[in-house]
Amino acid sequence: MEQLIPKYNVAGPRYTSYPTVPYWNDVFDYDTWEQTFRVSYQQHKNDGLSIYIHLPFCESMCTFCGCHKRITKNHEVEHPYVQSLLKEWSLYCKIFDEKPLVRELHLGGGTPTFFSAKNLEDLINGIFATARKAADCEMSFEGHPNNTTRQHLETLYTLGFRRVSFGVQDYSEKVQRAIHRIQPYQNVAKVTMLAREIGYTSISHDIIFGLPYQGVDNIVDTIEKTKTLAPDRIAFYSYAHVPWIKGNGQRGFRDEDIPNGEEKRVLYEIGKKLLQIYGYKEIGMDHFALPSDSLYKAWDNGRLHRNFMGYTTSNTKMLVGLGASAIGDSWYGFAQNSKNIEDYQQLLEWNQLPLFKGHILNQEDLILRQHIQNLMCRFETSWSGELYFHDIHSVIASLHEMQHDGLLVIDKNHLKVTPAGKAFVRNICMAFDLRMKRDAPETQLFSMTV
Ligand SMILES: C[S@@+](CC[C@H](N)C(=O)[O-])C[C@H]1O[C@@H](n2cnc3c(N)ncnc32)[C@H](O)[C@@H]1O
Structure with missing residues (x-):
């Protein structure tokens, strides 16, 4: 090794796609994209489709984060953004020409729990006003342990959500300071136990190896603490260091403070060994699950699928991506929405799908x-x-x-x-x-x- x-x-x-985003065609044609959705819908409508909704706002900047986000404390942005998402959904419904069957829906970010429970409820009800929910529809969201409330968990549970993933990353204070994300164990424990008490059947924790200042003892401590909360799934991500995309002033580390290739691999090997000792099974790349979890079952029976949301159990061919920077997959084509929130909203006001690039396979x-x-x-x-x-x-x-x-x-x-x-x-x-x-x-x- x-x-x-x-x-x-x-x-x-x-x-998460092939071709990967930098290799998409230079020229993108909206009509062809819509046409691929129409054709694919006719072929796959009985399998249902997946919806990914990108909620880009966060109250504070985590300096390791590689996702598309906008940092703000102004919550007035929530309502107009939800209206834009529903407008975008209505444009897709015109392509389908009927209420489509939804088999999977995921709220990602950014921080979905930046939004109030009421605004999330309006969003989900708005989507299902013009869609059919499959009996086994998998609904999940990403919750920030610092701001996920009982109301979020209860409201989303009532709407049908049974899966939640909490971003843990690492429990060491030094690492947390460096990545500008102070999040004590108690916060994670509180939301994890609350979710379980309310009835969520799949609780996932995100842990990252290869973060600045992270050593073997930090990985061991993080996994030991994680074990006490027994999440059903664990995403054990390799830290993706992409400073050319996300530079910012609050970063509390230098490139030299990040473990090198060999040190990083040791963190992974030790983490993996511990997770396996604690009964987790390795699934695909970066993922572990208890044998009772649906992700493990999908892996075991060869039905695991991978798309822009990562690994999923619902083997749908079509993915509708809603929200700024979201990517959709018609099976015959990919398309990404404008990353700029104002541009995204403006295009929708003009009744246009807010896309800016794509690829026809x-x-x-x-x-x-x-x-x-x-x-x-x-x-x-x-x-x-x-x-x-x-x-x-x-x-x-x-x-x-x-x-x-x-x-x-x-x-x-x-x-x-x-x-x-x-x-x-x-x-x-x-x-x-x-x-x-x-x-x-x-x-x-x-x-x-x-
Ligand atoms: C959109 S983010 C987090 C959702 C929510 N905002 C939160 O902070 O809890 C989803 C997950 O992606 C992972 N992630 C984000 N940036 C990453 C990076 N540069 N390398 C590896 N994993 C990353 C983190 O584990 C994070 O919890």
Whole structure:
């Protein structure tokens, strides 16, 4: 492992989509995008669709955060933003021409719990006024432990939410100060226990390894504390250091204060070992779950799916992304909304979908996306039949070294990632990323793979 880390620690995508966002087509055509949604809806409407709603506001800046957000303490922004989201939803409903079946809905951010429970209730009721909710619809939200209230938890539970994920990151005060996110254990314990008491069946904690000043003792302490609260799922994220996107003045650390590749991998290995001792199963990349959780069950029966929301259990082909910077996936195309909140709202006032870029997948993209899904969700793939593509032989050739290093096994038309290779699944996916291979980036576009 010591030799593999420096060798394979390169900049690489996390593959929530293929092609990845920097490789989308330059020219984007709205009519074609709408058309792909129409076609896909006719094919997949019985499976239902997923909705991701981006709620971008946060009261304070966490300096590690790589998400699209706007820092403000002005809560007057809530109501007009909810109105914009509902307007956007009404434009999608025109494309569907009927009340669509919704199988999954996720509120992400930013900080969804920046919004009052009442405004969130208006939003969800507004969506379902023109949609059908599947009997097994999975509804989830991201809650900030410092501002999630009983009212949030109760209101969302009544609306059908059963999953909540709380951002924990790390319990060490020194690390928390550096990332400008002071959040004591008591706050996390309070909201976790409250959620459980109210009836949430899947509570998730986000933990990050590789944060500034984080050492082995911090990871051990964070996981020991996490264990006492027994969340059903744990996202154990690798810190994505992307300072070229998110520079800001409140950062309490220098680049030298971040653990290097090898130190970071040790944090991951120790964290993983502890989580496994405590009964968590590793699922795909970055994720752990108790065997009783639906994510583990989806993994176990091969139904795990990955999209812009990360790993999901609802295997829907269509994802409607609402809100500034949200990304939608019609299955045949991707499109991203304007990241600027004012532009987003202005376009909606003009009755336009507030998109600014996208990509229509060609035949090769569709096949490669399936291989990358297979690798990310099942750690194996096969290129016989429909998944054969012209350049497979050059892809196999580029995998030889990883095969030699024991990261994967290739047998005829089939590739299986070995246990040692799981940590390098992003590198293995990169071998299938023909768009990136054909047009290697000149500057760093992605975080490091380790
Ligand atoms: C949108 S954020 C958090 C939601 C909510 N605002 C909060 O702070 O609790 C969702 C999760 O993404 C993860 N995340 C954000 N930036 C990251 C980064 N640069 N590297 C790794 N994980 C990151 C964090 O674990 C975070 O809890």
